Amino acid sequence: MREARELLDVPAQGREWNRRRLIIEIMVKSDRQSQLSRRTGLSGGQVSQTIQDLTQEGVVEVDAPGGGRAKGKVRLSRMRGVAVGVDLGFNHTSVVARPVGEPHDRIVVKRDDFGANAGIRRLLPNVLRLVREAVEDTNQGMSDVVSAGLGVPRMVDPRTGRFATPVLPPWEPEDDPAGELTAELGVPVVMDNDANLGALAEQTYTSEEAVEHVVYVKASTGVGIGIVVGSNLVRGQRGMAGEIGHLTIEPNGRMCLCGGRGCLDTVIGAEALLDQVKQSRRGTNRDVPATLTELVLKAHNEDAVCKRVLQDAGRALGFALAQLCNLINPHRIVIGGELAEARSLLLEPCGQELARFALSGSVAPGADFELRTSTLSPHTEAQGALILGLRSRSSK
Known part of the structure; x- marks a missing residue:
């Protein structure tokens, strides 16, 4: 059995570097040649020729059920x-x-x-x-x-x-x-x-066709977003792009860990949501959830306070994401993290606030816009x- 280290550990430049880059993308996800070209930035001709060479060497195999080899998925051969x-x-x-x-x-x-x-x-x-x-x-x-x-x-x-x-x-x-x-x-x-x-992960693994603009919302202890344009992560000059949790929502609100006031984290972060439930149970510690997961479970079991807390969180998140939509006009927003387990309790009010505050052309029906929870969760x-x-x- 071939060793993957043999393909990855040798120094590479020029054509050899292109070859290794293509092998790595096949390791990431088996795909059609057209999609491998998009993901690697290599021309269709370069991908086609390299796949032919790798097939002859027994490194990759091409599944071509009825659509021809160019349309078949390229996958790695059995390898350690x-x-x-x-x-x-x-x-x-x-x-x-x-x-x-x-x-x-x-x-x-x-x-x-x-x-x-x-x-x-x-x-x-x-x-x-x-x-x-x-x-x-x-x-x-x-x-x-x-x-x-x-x-x-x-x-x-x-x-x-x-x-x-x-x-x-x-x-x-x-x-x-x-x-x-x-x-x-x-x-x-x-x-x-x-x-x-x-x-x-969402941009790579959840669509057969390329989705050019993807926003992923990680909502748990705090809130952050990842932005993918094409196949590239938008990190910013020093890695601070996507820190939506520190977007000011309430200018005179609670102090945040970052030193700011009224950041989104202080409104819909796990601690803030749990505090809201605790305040509603004034005079008793009974039925107070200790974690965000417990809060979500109670909401699904029709606890009125927990449901309202999550719905309000959805509205606050929708308001923040509307500002993002007006800035970058994404194709898809995916919500992950523990808060995503609230599902419709979070998504419906979030979508309502998006429709209210974002430009209608970016999120209205027919705008080719999607808001959903992660299908890869919890990993x-x-x-x-x-x-x-x-x-x-x-x-x-």
Whole structure:
């Protein structure tokens, strides 16, 4: 059986670099040649010729049921090698692992309620354990790991791969989770904001055809968005693009962790929503949800206060997203994170506020606009981290 490392570890430039880039995109997702051309930026002729060469070498295979080879999906031949994606939430860790020759939806998932709030020293051993368990469940070993990506709930400077300033809790300026995981795993680990990676996964894995403008909303402890235009993440100069959680909604509102007042995080972040329910239970601690997940469950069980809290959160989110629609006019907005489990309780009021405050041409019926919850949840961000890790190998 061929080793994926043989294809990824050798230095490459020119045609060899194009070849490796194409192989990596097939590892990310088997696809038609036209879509591989779009995703890699290579011409149709370059893709066609390289696929012919790789087919002759036994590296890839082309499924062509009735539509001809050019329209068939190109997939990797059976091969040793595992790609890993890690999502560090504030209160959870998710790890996905997938043999590079398997379909993108055939992943092994490991999850633990132990996240960044525990501190990096306690967190890393737990992450390594989950990675080891996930890789072993693919029937391969840690020596077969060829790439790894890491999603974190804070801003990441694309120039350095480290946390952007200001470094907000629970992280410290000296924390370098990607660097420490690199030392332990023996492969380069690349890091990005979790909402960015959610957008990357949604744009890559949920449509047969390309969707050019995708916004992914990660709504849990805080709120952030990832923006994909074409196949490119919009990170901004220092990784601060998409920080919608720090968009001012109430100028004289509550103080935010960032030092601002009335940020969206202070209105619909998990702590703010739980506080609203707690205030309604004045004089008693009975039936007060301790987590956002519990709040959502109570709402689905017809708790009047929890339902109203989530509906109001949907309205506040819709107002914020309307401003975004007027700025970038996305094709699709996908809501993920724990808050997305509220489903219609959140989506309906969110859509109403979008219709009220966004330009009608961007969100009205017939505008080719879609608002929905993530179909990859609850592992959307980890899937995006896996993609990030693989694509980082094209520059090595």
